[in-house]
Amino acid sequence: MIITGDDSEYIAFVKARLRDQFLMTDLGPLRYFLGIEVSSTPDGFYISxxxxxxxxxxxxxxxxxxxxxxxxxxxxxxxxxxxxxxxxxxxxxxxxxxxxxxxxxxxxxxxxxxxxxxxxxxxxxxxxxxxxxxxxxxxxTITRRLFFPCSSSLQLQCYSDATWAIDPSDRRSLSSYCVFLGGSLIAWKTKKQTAVSRSSVKAELHAMALLTAEVT
Known part of the structure; x- marks a missing residue:
C-alpha cells in the first residue's frame, strides 16, 4: 500500500489505524514499486x-x-x-x-x-x-526519466496529432496525444482510429476528439 498526501499528521494517523488492523511494515518514502524507480529531490521527483x-x-x-x-x-x-x-x-x-x-x-x-x-x-x-x-x-537512453516539479501551475496543456492513412493494409490513421499539467506530463496515448479518414483534416479531428474525451 502507498499512502500519499501533504498532511503529515493525517498520514501518521492513517498508518496507526492500519497497524491496529493489519500486520504491516512502514518502508519509508517510496523508492521502488513494480519496476518503477522514484527519486525525490527538493525541486520535485523523477520516475524511471x-x-x-x-x-x-x-x-x-x-x-x-x-x-x-x-x-x-x-x-x-x-x-x-x-x-x-x-x-x-x-x-x-x-x-x-x-x-x-x-x-x-x-x-x-x-x-x-x-x-x-x-x-x-x-x-x-x-x-x-x-x-x-x-x-x-x-x-x-537508459538514464532518461520523467520529472514532476514540486512547484508548477495547474494549467492543462494538451497536444494531439495524427498520421493519415499510415497503415497500408487498412488505410486507417493513428491518433496520438499528450497532456501536461503545468510542467508535468500526466497522460499520453497512441491509438489506431476506428474508421478510415478520407482526408488528413478528418484524421486530425479524430485525434482531437480522442484527446478531448481524455481531458473531459
Missing part, C-alpha cells in the same frame, strides 16, 4: 524504469553495445507480409509485452510499440529487427 530496462536487455542478450539515435527509422511502414514469419513468435510477444509496460515512464516509444504490437499474432523477421532497434535505442 532503468533497472527494468537493464533486466530486459540482459534477457535479450543483444551481443554487442551498439545503440541508435531513434527507436525507428523515418517513414517506415510495416506490413503483415514483410519477410518470413518467425518460427517461434513467443520471444517477440514477450518483448513487446515488456515494452508496453515500459511505456509507463518512456512516452517516447509509445508510437513505435503501438506499431510493433500490431504484429504479435504473426511476427516476421523484419518486425523482429525493428523490435531490436527499439531495444538498442533504450540501451543508449
Amino acid at each position: 524504469q532503468e533497472k527494468y530496462i537493464q533486466d530486459l536487455l540482459a534477457r535479450v542478450a543483444l551481443g554487442d553495445e551498439r545503440t541508435v539515435e531513434t527507436p525507428m527509422e523515418l517513414h517506415v511502414k510495416l506490413q503483415p507480409t514483410d519477410s518470413d514469419p518467425l518460427p517461434d513468435p513467443t520471444r517477440y510477444r514477450h518483448l513487446v509485452g515488456s515494452l508496453v509496460y515500459l511505456d509507463v515512464t518512456r512516452p517516447g516509444i509509445s508510437y513505435h510499440v503501438h506499431i510493433l504490437s500490431q504484429f504479435v499474432s504473426a511476427p516476421t523477421t523484419v518486425h523482429y529487427s525493428h523490435l531490436l532497434r527499439v531495444l538498442r535505442y533504450l540501451h543508449g
